Amino acid sequence: MRFTVFLLGIALGVAPGIAKGETAIEALARRVLKERARDFRFETLTAGDKDSFEIEAVGDKIVIRGNTPVSQASGLFEYLKDFGLCDVSWTGSQVALPKVLPKPASLVRRATLFDQRYYLNFCTFNYTMSFWDWRRWEKELDWMALNGVNLALAGQIGQEAVWQRTMTRLGQTDEEIRQFLPGPCFGAWWMMGNLQGWGGPTPAWWISRQVELEKKILKRMRELGIEPVMAAFYGNVPSTLKGHYPESQFVSTGKWFGYERPDMILPNDPLFAKVAATFYEEQRNLFGDAKYFAGDPFHEGGVAKVDLKATGGAIERAMQEARAGATWVLQAWGNNPHDEMLAGTTPNRTLILDLRGEAGGQYEKRNAFGGRPWLLCTISGYGGKNHFSGWMPENAQGSFRALSAPGMRGIGAMMEGTEVNTAVFQMLFDLVWRDRAPDIEDWCANYARRRYGRECPEAEEAWRIFARTVYSLPKATGAQGQPESVLCARPALDIRSTSTWGTTRRSYDVAEFLTGWAKLVEAARTLGGSQAFRYDLVDVTRQALSDIAQVQHWRMAAAFRKRGTAGFERESTKFLQILDDMDKLLSTRTEFMLGTWLSSARALGKTKEDRDWLEWNARTQITVWARGGDSADLRDYANKEWSGLLRSFYRPRWARWIEDRKKELGGETPAEIDWFAWEIPWTKGHELYPTTPQGDSVAEARRIFRIYGKSKVS
Template sequence: MTALKILILGVVCVQLSCGREFSTLNHIRSKTPSDVQSTAAADLIKRVIGVRASDFLVSVDPSIGPKNRDTFKLVSSGAKLSITGTSGVAVAMGFYYYLKYYCGGQFTWAGQQVALPTVLPVIASPGKVVTSNDQFRYYQNVCTVSYSFAWWDWARWEREIDWMALQGINLPLAFTGQEAIFQRVYMAMGFTDKDLESHFGGAAFLAWARMGNIHGWGGPLPQTWMDAQLILQHQIVTRMRSLGITPVLPGFAGHVPAAITRVFPQANVTRLGGWSNFHQNYSETYLLDFSDPLFSKIGGSFIKAMEYEFGVDHIYNADTFNEMTPRSNDPAYLAAAAKGVYNGMLAGDTQAIWLMQGWLFMEQGFWKPPQIKALLTGVPQGKMIILDLISELYPIYARTESYYGQPFIWCMLHNFGGTMELYGALDKVNGGPSAGRSFPNTTMVGTGLTPEGINQNEVMYEFMNEQAWRPGPVNLLDWIDSYQKQRYNGGNKFTSVAWALLKASVYNSTSGHMDFNGVLYTRRPSLLMKEYIWYDPEQLYQAWDNMVLASTTPALGNNTLFTYDLVDVTRNSLQILSSMYYHDIIAAYNTTNTSQLQTAGQKMVDLLSDLDTLLASDVHFLLGTWTEAARQFSLDVNDTILYDLNSRNQVTLWGPTGQIRDYAAKQWSGLINRYYKPRWQLFVDSLVNSTKTGIPFNNVKYDQDTFSTVELPFSNDHTAFPTTTTGSSVDLAAKFHQKYRSETKSKFFSQFPRKSDRTSAFSKQLARQWGRALA
């Protein structure tokens, strides 16, 4: 049976796997007139496929499906295709379903393959009808706004909102511009600009300032930034609403400027504990007591100010204790805390719904069942939605009696810090959402994406978003073959095998992936480092073999999604070689073999140079894309200095002295040559000096030297990095494949899981048939 037939048969049973519905959430839906949504959906389709948009007839009719679940209907009307949806986002979802499974296309972060057949495939009457399983399809982690969205302009936001709608997302965060609203509220209460300078975080660190983890670091936040972000937020929420998407606006969580002790001397405030080794100058944020009358005053004023500025959708996000320990574990205190936050929302909106990330409950030392239950039941049932933030690995609903009756959304977190390692748990995502819906007394009301950073592992997000309408698990091998065909305009036998191997290796994590940065070369070197390789490396290398073979086909060599994936697979294949070279370096040092140490060290440095060269061939892997996007907000040299610090520091030191060093590490051209490689060169040179002098390597001195000579200078640098590519991705992938493939046969890799399957054998057979000798 073909993958298409499996998909079409699957949607017939979609209503058999629907989630729970809460009458308390009935008002969380679009209020935009159907004709406006229809026009917005038609405009979106035109942005995606241009003049061919005239081949589609679009209409919005809420009556064609269940009240709180989106439905779309596809049916041919002469030579055109008619798409009817219960909302604009349902129409967009229907269009994308047709684009993928009838026309073999794809629209992703890295680009699109949207070439339509001259004659559109026919869907005969009565047509294809698909209904979502749940009320909500959520998007974003509160950290995504900083790790990935920090420097976006309207053009980038417009494309992302198009992507959201195509993926069926109807409940995303809309956090842009909130500092301008807080500024308005606080200054009306007597605070000054100076008071807020030390409260707001820098542009690249706003996510953590908003959660009270830090304050002031990366600032002060320019007024021009706040004003520009306010304008941008208007564009964002207007476009979202026009498509029938409900934006989640911010609420007041209780974190206040330190100057509150001056402005309101009688205010009942405490200081939260420190966070991630930040000094109190940038941490230990003031928290207003939930019972203090000021709490409702600030919370209500903030929401009313937002309603005045942007209108109202009645759903707000607030995270008071995210990665912060409450001052008391008394259930009564925690229940009062929840009630206080919610009452602050009610003071501004009597129909408020509180959306909260469930990440804090991962910390089981403090958050035991009585504490969790107290916090959740401090809010009336059905008036709070919990994001089960990492359901694919650690579903909290399963150990909290489905959040003690509060509705929750089953989320795939997947990524930390926006790092770029090829990784996924396809099997867990395949069955997880349907298991959540069938859980005893389930309160599941949706599915969601909650990555800390995007622009990586696109296959995982395409697959996860389909869980919004799938009735249950599918044959993953069939699905992934369908995926690569959509991506590469049909692909070929080599891409088919490559993706089967990727599915069996890097996307087959079964034990959980909580190593926040498992990429060895992006971490500051030391004598004791461990790699994290959960798969058979040879399967990844055989996937690389097949991608390189496929690249010789002109149609693929000119396909931007294919070349992006070719660079990505080549990058990851070279990346894990750094683990082998590191082990060779340490072995040589331990035996005081200076010659072998120098050889191994040079291999590591050469590998990093080659990685930088490879990544320079694709615009998605350029440091300059990130740093120059930050600079666009500069009006003078002071702005440039500030935004340079923010953009460079976040992806390296993450703090004034490396408080969260290398957490948001990116594998980008420019970052490798200017940051990672000098650290490794200094490490190797230090070890060589130790073997020559007989003086043991001093790790403390090395750390001090690398901070002062590499890391801090880079964070404070103002060098402009290229924003245009250099070299051919196809040629460079082939060059480095020829150079390094023999290295992958080392005994070093035999220690990792070895898996033999028919795919690996077929991969070798294909290589022989192609007539090329792969190392």
């Protein structure tokens, strides 16, 4: 074994980033641990053909060895979790190491069975990250390295500039460019070829801002050894381009929920290669070299009368001409990627992301994609919804089961929204350094200890219950994502889903989950000072209220069907009270406040016009999403149980419906409500919402438990 030694000598008070003389892992340790980083020493391990790390106590230092910066970061996190009872999280970190560091009794060595660990979905960049600044991105990149991520989608940020330059060189006008580029909350679907221009027009300052942010992100990723996945050119172009090239061959790719998709250039047309070369050149000029490029022709129903095999071959050739040895990254989602298109590509120059690991993935049905390299991923967090649940057993067992399939290279987290269900994704990336699936109950109990920094029997029992209930959802089939909240649904007597493709069905024992809630409330006596615990207490209490609200909705609907005015008045009042109580609870944490989302959007604007545009994007995405009409199915896809949103949008919507039902019971025939017309004014509003917590989380959770803790849910 050979290794190179790096001593960590860091002065206090150094600004974030990498100081002179530091390595990337040393800088990461300083950002995470502050002055305690000097207790660690990092060495480069060069033995073995698999990513690996070692942990050893040498003198008064904890020595972390790894063959890459990501492996070193993973070794550091392993020590913090297993020996230091620490946690680094999206939702409340605690790194309070003891004065004297615990020392491993012997050398700890881990090697991974998963060569590639992928991170991020196109949608994540909008459902969560639309308004992130560099400070927030820096924390995310550290989290990625600590969790072993070595391959991540990065090319979405700054793509407006790539296309602006490409279109300009192709002779398109400023107005055509403005019509094509998306708004800050809708870039994902533009990148995936679903739409053009929605959320725009995009001002020049935003394009410049995104370029500078992307450069910082890519620089840090490369320092940490995380391979960035950039955007691929796959034949889609602005519909206005055909007016400049009348001799070339373009085909329509259809519509996506009413939105016109970009056109596609036929693969044998010389313009295809010209546009591809221009695109890759402009992307490289702005952001440097890359090995991986992601892009999916025909995503979610896109159709075009093209030779699929020739199209696959043309996309690959253009990519290889731009960057020899490049890998084309594709999503296995729906019918994509088409086998006919794959037949035109070189197997070892593709990497397929099998998205729905929680549903078993596609690899078994598709013969492991013919042995091409692929990763088993999990989506979860559809639309960034904040339901407290997940598929831990399926993710854990399925990941190791898939290792025996030809071409399997690793695992990935492709959540549509982050900052929810932290435990699900920490467990997923914990698998990287294991050789078998963990017992989920034991894992969750250990997670509670390190998350809160101490032992607490009540908290550990609560998490064991969560492991058996909300975090052990059965293999996902049919509906997308976790169970949804009726509070966020368009009002009706019967509600089977809140969003078009979701479900409100609870596939776990709600009564047992509420027992776990009671245990967590009890644990507040011991853990009430922990910010991570306070976040979890609010989140679990929110979920308990959401589950109770579903039962209360059934009672309200039953009272209406009995045609009893007094009964409906009583049950509807109780239903609205749950909305009020949840809103008050969530106002105690900034993570659950509408004001946090809206203020982060407006803060980026240069002028009032800019700020209003950003706010409209932010409001539209989480409510109506689209423009109505033939795109109405997208409404409420990104629904959130947030304080402010409950109070100003969901509650008035339910109250409006309840008043009509009362009129109906009184013998009137109220007109059918045009919900889109009712909802759209909210997206254009500018009301201010709090951005600082209101009240005490523990006190509010206890108050709610006293009211609802003995609710009957069966």
